[in-house]
Amino acid sequence: EAGVTQSPRYAVLQEGQAVSFWCDPISGHDTLYWYQQPRDQGPQLLVYFRDEAVIDNSQLPSDRFSAVRPKGTNSTLKIQSAKQGDTATYLCASSLYWGAYEQYFGPGTRLTVL
Amino acid sequence: GDSVTQTEGQVTVSESKSLIINCTYSATSIGYPNLFWYVRYPGEGLQLLLKVITAGQKGSSRGFEATYNKEATSFHLQKASVQESDSAVYYCALSDSSNTNKVVFGTGTRLQVLP
Numbered sequence: 001e002a003g004v005t006q007s008p009r010y011a012v013l014q015e016g017q018a019v020s021f022w023c024d025p026i027s028g029h030d031t032l033y034w035y036q037q038p039r040d041q042g043p044q045l046l047v048y049f050r051d052e053a054v055i056d057n058s059q060l061p062s063d064r065f066s067a068v069r070p071k072g073t074n075s076t077l078k079i080q081s082a083k084q085g086d087t088a089t090y091l092c093a094s095s096l097y098w099g100a101y102e103q104y105f106g107p108g109t110r111l112t113v114l
Numbered sequence: 115g116d117s118v119t120q121t122e123g124q125v126t127v128s129e130s131k132s133l134i135i136n137c138t139y140s141a142t143s144i145g146y147p148n149l150f151w152y153v154r155y156p157g158e159g160l161q162l163l164l165k166v167i168t169a170g171q172k173g174s175s176r177g178f179e180a181t182y183n184k185e186a187t188s189f190h191l192q193k194a195s196v197q198e199s200d201s202a203v204y205y206c207a208l209s210d211s212s213n214t215n216k217v218v219f220g221t222g223t224r225l226q227v228l229p
Contacts, residue, residue: 003159031215040123042205042219043160056216091160099214101148101167105160 002026004106006092012112013082021077021109025094033103034067034077035091043091049075050098082113116141118206118220126226127196135191135223137206147208149182149189155202167211201227
């Protein structure tokens with residue numbers, strides 16, 4: 001069984017540029033999460049979905065960040081106008097069903113904003 | 115809000131020695147949270163090592179153990195004899211028992227095991 005996949009693995013931007021991160025969860029997993037992990041910190045939940053519905057996006061900096069999961073499978077996280085403070089690793093995770101304890105994480109996308 | 119504290123950023127232990135990685139939590143908005151240890155081995159994604167959802171219980175996996183101590187609000191990770199292959203970053207985490215999807219992570223402890 002394939003794990004959670006993410007692309008790209010790395011991204012380097014200038015401030016003000018836009019970037020999108022793509023996530024393919026484990027097949028059949030209905031819940032999908034996006035985390036931001038700054039260097040030397042733990043993952044911090046940004047948004048999560050149950051199927052195609054956003055359940056909680058209260059931690060998304062909504063003016064610049066957006067996330068979609070239109071068919072309840074793959075997901076895209078987009079930063080509209082990146083800032084240096086967005087420098088972090090962006091992790092995608094999925095879980096088999098709503099309320100499952102275990103989350104399965106992808107390898108992450110390391111973003112550097114210059 | 116809820117939080118998890120890992121006081122050691124890095125721990126270095128010689129192979130075959132015992133290990134303890136400290137974790138304390140604060141769950142101000144919920145009663146008894148679910149508690150987890152996740153691990154990231156070099157070159158791999160974060161993965162669940164063990165979980166305990168009942169206060170007073172112990173979880174174990176791959177020779178590691180952690181006991182849910184609600185009086186001390188602690189969930190320390192222990193291993194009697196570490197191996198070089200245990201070198202990794204370990205994250206303590208919690209979730210609300212009524213909403214297991216929202217997980218709060220600690221800052222992580224990097225374990226280096228010397229041969």
